[in-house]
Amino acid sequence: MNPDALRGHMDALLLSVLEREPLHGYAIIEALQERSGGALNVPTGTVYPALRRLERIGYLSSEWATVGGRKRRTYRLTESGRKQLQGERSAWQEFTSVIGSVLRSEASAVR
Amino acid sequence: MNPDALRGHMDALLLSVLEREPLHGYAIIEALQERSGGALNVPTGTVYPALRRLERIGYLSSEWATVGGRKRRTYRLTESGRKQLQGERSAWQEFTSVIGSVLRSEASAVR
DNA sequence: ACCTACATATAGACAGCCTACATGTAGACT
DNA sequence: AGTCTACATGTAGGCTGTCTATATGTAGGT
Numbered sequence: 023m024n025p026d027a028l029r030g031h032m033d034a035l036l037l038s039v040l041e042r043e044p045l046h047g048y049a050i051i052e053a054l055q056e057r058s059g060g061a062l063n064v065p066t067g068t069v070y071p072a073l074r075r076l077e078r079i080g081y082l083s084s085e086w087a088t089v090g091g092r093k094r095r096t097y098r099l100t101e102s103g104r105k106q107l108q109g110e111r112s113a114w115q116e117f118t119s120v121i122g123s124v125l126r127s128e129a130s131a132v133r
Numbered sequence: 134m135n136p137d138a139l140r141g142h143m144d145a146l147l148l149s150v151l152e153r154e155p156l157h158g159y160a161i162i163e164a165l166q167e168r169s170g171g172a173l174n175v176p177t178g179t180v181y182p183a184l185r186r187l188e189r190i191g192y193l194s195s196e197w198a199t200v201g202g203r204k205r206r207t208y209r210l211t212e213s214g215r216k217q218l219q220g221e222r223s224a225w226q227e228f229t230s231v232i233g234s235v236l237r238s239e240a241s242a243v244r
Numbered sequence: 245a246c247c248t249a250c251a252t253a254t255a256g257a258c259a260g261c262c263t264a265c266a267t268g269t270a271g272a273c274t
Numbered sequence: 275a276g277t278c279t280a281c282a283t284g285t286a287g288g289c290t291g292t293c294t295a296t297a298t299g300t301a302g303g304t
Contacts, residue, residue: 025292026260027228030137032291038236048251057238061231068292070253075291091300092251114236117138118229120172125149125225127168136261137291143261159282179261181284186260202269203282 023061032072034110035062037081037103044098046087047073073097081106134172143183145221146173148192148214155209157198158184184208192217 028035039045039053047070054062076082081103087094099107139146150156150164158180165173187193192214198205210218 023228023231024141024224026141027224029140029260029291030135031232035232035235038238042238046251047253054235057235058231059234061227062235065293066252067254067294067296072291074253090250093300094251111236113135113138114232116172117134118233120134120169121142121146121225122229123170124146124165124168124173125222127149127153140260140291157282158284176262177283178263178265178285183260185284201281204269205282 023063028064031114032064032068033076033081034107034114035064036069036072036076037099037107037110040082040097040099041104041107044096046094046096048094050097076103134174139175142225143175143179144187144192145218145225146175147180147183147187148210148218148221151193151208151210152215152218155207157205157207159205161208187214 035054036050039050039057045053047066050073051064051066051069054064073082073084077084077097081100082097083100084095084097087096146165147161150161150168156164158177161184162175162177162180165175184193184195188195188208192211193208194211195206195208198207
């Protein structure tokens with residue numbers, strides 16, 4: 023999966039994966055892999071900064087927890103984040119529809 | 134349309150619009166608008182550099198023409214570009230399928 | 245002692261899309 | 275003559291988000 027293609031869709035992915043239940047960063051990465059059938063292998067250097075950015079914006083909130091001696095920062099969707107996820111979903115529909123319509127244009131309409 | 138969303142898909146759009154027939158930059162911008170139902174408004178500062186990049190890579194070739202006193206640089210797909218377009222199309226399928234599957238995951242599978 | 249999985253984090257590189265600007269022709273209207 | 279819009283190409287520099295690489299540390303297995 024070309025990294026550049028993810029640009030601008032990372033937020034939707036992260037919010038979506040947190041819709042079901044709060045998760046910590048590492049678990050989010052695993053969830054993305056699972057739900058994508060192994061296609062999505064997002065590096066930690068992408069996910070952790072992105073989560074912080076989303077928290078800064080107000081779409082996520084986080085708190086520390088210790089499980090089995092390991093520290094986790096667990097993120098959960100805020101109300102604002104839930105609304106944003108709706109927006110991201112419809113933006114995704116719009117996006118795929120628009121790009122798709124250009125890519126599917128007949129190769130030789132005239133001639 | 135969020136600019137970041139286009140990232141990494143611009144090539145596919147440009148190659149696709151040139152599949153039917155050779156076009157110059159300005160006409161490419163218009164074609165993108167038409168085929169997207171007005172949703173795609175790509176600025177010249179995006180298109181012209183992108184076309185040059187694609188030519189440098191070898192997916193496009195270009196030549197100057199003068200029409201009605203105005204100079205145009207007309208771009209056409211090379212063989213290599215045609216192959217690349219096929220690749221872009223299947224990459225797009227893969228991409229939408231993967232992201233879509235994550236975004237469509239049930240909001241509450243368990244519980 | 246070593247390795248792997250778990251877990252978070254940051255610095256800096258990289259790339260591509262954008263805004264803003266520069267330049268010029270043609271044709272219509274005043 | 276002057277002004278405006280559409281046509282037409284191009285570049286410089288900014289922005290921003292993803293990536294690579296690296297650092298740090300715990301737990302558990304061999």
